Every structure is written in C-alpha cells, then in structure tokens.
Amino acid sequence: MKPLRIATVNVNGIRAAYKRGMDQWLAGRDVDILCLQEVRAPDAVVRELLGDSWHLLHAEAEAKGRAGVAIASRIEPSATRSSIGEPYFDTSGRWVEADFKVNGSSLTVVSAYVHSGDVGTPKQDDKYRFLDVMEARLPALAAESDHVLVVGDLNVGHTERDIRNWKGNLKKAGFLPEERAYFDRFFGDGVGYVDVHRALSGDVDGPYTWWSWRGKAFDNDTGWRIDYHLATPGLAAAALEATVDRAPSWDTRFSDHAPVVVDYSL
Amino acid sequence: MKPLRIATVNVNGIRAAYKRGMDQWLAGRDVDILCLQEVRAPDAVVRELLGDSWHLLHAEAEAKGRAGVAIASRIEPSATRSSIGEPYFDTSGRWVEADFKVNGSSLTVVSAYVHSGDVGTPKQDDKYRFLDVMEARLPALAAESDHVLVVGDLNVGHTERDIRNWKGNLKKAGFLPEERAYFDRFFGDGVGYVDVHRALSGDVDGPYTWWSWRGKAFDNDTGWRIDYHLATPGLAAAALEATVDRAPSWDTRFSDHAPVVVDYSL
DNA sequence: CCTACTAAG
C-alpha cells in the first residue's frame, strides 16, 4: 500500500511563495495532504493558485492579509471544523481540522498556526491562551478518532536541540521555559502525542524548519525547529520517513519556513 | 568649450531606481547637473546612493516617502533656495532652485515636481494653486539671472503632440484645457519661456517621457511628454541637442519616467 | 529581511 504523504509548511504569504516557485516544489513531491499556515490571502486567491485538483479547507483571519491556515487534500474530508474550541480564536485563522477515512480508520488532521508571541506584550498572553486551549483540544481529538495528526507552525522550540542558538534565546518568545513546558506536556503521558520528526531523527541537532530572512541565517543553518508533526502514538508508529525540504536537497526556498514532509503507512 | 549637460528625471523612488540600474545610466551619461523628482527617500539615503562626487541640494517632503526634489551638480552652486515663494508649498518637496556661475554668466536651475492632480478632488486645487505660484515665479526668476532653466515633472501635457492618446484624456488631470492654458502662458510673450525639447524636435509626436507601468504602455510607446526643460530664450538658443533616454537607445528602464537630457553650449 | 496593507501616483 502506498503510504500517505502529509506535508506542512508556513508559506508566509501564498502569493509570494508561488512567485518563488512553491508550485515546483509541490509538483515534485506528490503530497496527499498539504497543510498550510500564514496563507495571508483571500480564499479565491488560494483556490486560483492551488488549482482544482485539491479539496480545500481554508480558514482566513478576520484581519486582511494576516495568518490564515488551510488543509488541501487529494482525498475528500468526511468532516471539517475551523474552531479550536474557544470562540476568541475562531476568526484568527490559526486552526482547522479535517476528518478523513483512510483504509477503514478515522484520521483527523489539524493545520495549526500558534502565535509568534512577544515577551511583555499582549501577544504573549494570546499565545499562552491559545496553547492552553490547544492543550485541552489535543486529548479531546485523540478520544474522537483512531488517529490524530496536528501539524503546523507551533512557534515554540521544545528542546535545546531544536534551536541553533538556544542559549541566546532563553528569554525570547519561542524558547521560553513556560512555552517549552507546554510541549513537555503535549508529549507526556497526560496528553500523549508524539513528536514524529524527533522520534524518527533521534537526539540530534535540528533539523530546523525556520530561518530568519535576515543576514546569512539560512546559509549558516542558524534555524529553529518550530514546525511539527504531532501524532497520536499509533499514527506516529506508522511514520516511515520525515524530511525537511530545504537546500541542498531542495533548491527552491519559497518561504522563511521549509516544508516538513512525512510518509505514513496507514 | 564642452557643453553643459543637464538632465532631469522623475526617479519614482531613488532606492528603487538604483536597484533597477540608475547608476549604470548615470555612469554612461556624464551629466553636469542632475535634477531629480520623486526622490522619496531621506537625505542620508540620497547622499549614500549618489556618492560624494556631487554637490547635493535636496528638498524632502514633510510626509515620509513622498515627493522630494533634488539638484545634484558637479559644480558648486553659488546660492540655493527651496521655496517657490508660497509657504504652503515649502514642505511639499516640489521645488528647489540653485544658482550657478557658468563662463561669466549667471544660471538658475530649478527642479520642479508639479502635483499629478485628480479632477474633482483637493489634489486638483493644489495643482492649480502650485501652477499659479509657478506662473508668478517664472518671470521673477528670469529677471534675476542671465539664464533660467526650470526642469522637472510638470505633470501636464501641453499639446496634442505631447500625449499619445490625447482624445481619451481631454477630461483627465494632466491634459485638461485649464492646465494646458498655463503652458500656453509659460511659452507666451508674458512669461517668455521656451519648451526646449519641442523647439529642437519640431512639430512631431512626442517624444514621450512617461509611460504607465500598467499593461504594455511602454512597449507600445503609449506615453505622455510631461517632463520638460523650460528655458529663458537665450539659454534655449544655446541648446544643442535634447534626448529622452529610453529604449532602444538606453535599455535600463529604472523609473516610469525617462530622463530628458539636454546639452547647452554656454 | 520579508509579507501584505494602504495611500499615492
């Protein structure tokens, strides 16, 4: 049986990503379920760019040109939702859920875009509030489907291996102890999800998924691993291979984030 | 005696112009006095881009990133002014004057940027008000110097030969009868200036100096001649040659306007 | 440093 290929990527504006060759990446990757964050475009534009070969679930943000998440799939979802369970976030373009039937099992896929945060500002409060709701939503989803996969830009590096310059970022949004503790719990017995890429790659540095556009961050691989596949244990056990599509393997850099692609033998 | 080469160009943002190769144009043209409009950058940025081989007179607009005119010269001005004579326009970045001594004669050069206007809006009132003040300033300048040259983006096409699609623009700002009448007066006995390029090129269509970025306006030469050299008669008689630097002669299009370059044998 | 928005051209 051909594995199910699921990719997540923060496109940082899908119009800009297409200008930079995102279509070439897509054409070469044969993705079954494509999860996008920071779409930053109206629904009609997204449909036009992706073409009609996808089923598209897209949650725009209320603010024009901000955030926006989507799930584009070759197979049709049996159900879709665009709420994380807290009305405050329903128009923020940060969370969509799609249910699929795959070989007799139910699979829920989530495309998530956690706030970037900013210490000492209301943005950080929103980030914690979102992570709180997410922490409650994860086990609820796991109770409803055979398999759950939450992917996206979670804007937190979990461990010292997930950020190149971790010492310099201990007080920065994205690597705060309080943020990292959420991920300890996501991956702990209570919530019970698995960090798929970390499980497959083992205890190594990276692989990073985001690099600042500034300076030579990308060339020097001064990056952060903040784009994840969080899977329920049965699904995580079915993960065959995980890849970050960045140079040198893939030479089109169409966003400041690189796609994280995982094959699941479901 | 080597003629004095004076160029005018609306750069539509000097930063963007340099990115598109304005420096290559400048390097190949050996200009003595360079008049700029729509500089749209802080003074420090302009000085950095032009380098230290110029004397620079630069009037920024009060509004950041808007308008801005400059005169960069290889020879040092004996005096400079940045008022057209009406305080309302003093912070609009639309008028600068520099006086030079050239071979024993006095020469005043003005870099002007007339409002684009918009029929039925306050912008059109400002445009008329500016043209009113300009109409008063022209003879005053002529009385003070041996030679006066007012160059820049005057945002009005004078005659039917100055706009490709003149019939379609009779009611549009830039070709309104009331605007064109100002130029009849500028070139009439009362004010007494000469349209240098028209005098040299004769009664032909164009040559145009501005083409919209939209569509194929540039390739089809659907343009407007709105960038001028207005000279007092003695100076106009000294004009040897006038050129619009556009393709095919010059292949770098660094602005939606092309430079108008004139050699004066002073 | 890059995105999209907006006003201006």
Next chain:
DNA sequence: CTTATTAGG
C-alpha cells in the same frame, strides 16, 4: 502596476 509606509512576523 509600482513606490514607500506601516504593522506583523
């Protein structure tokens, strides 16, 4: 269609 600004990342 392009410019620079602004907020957001």
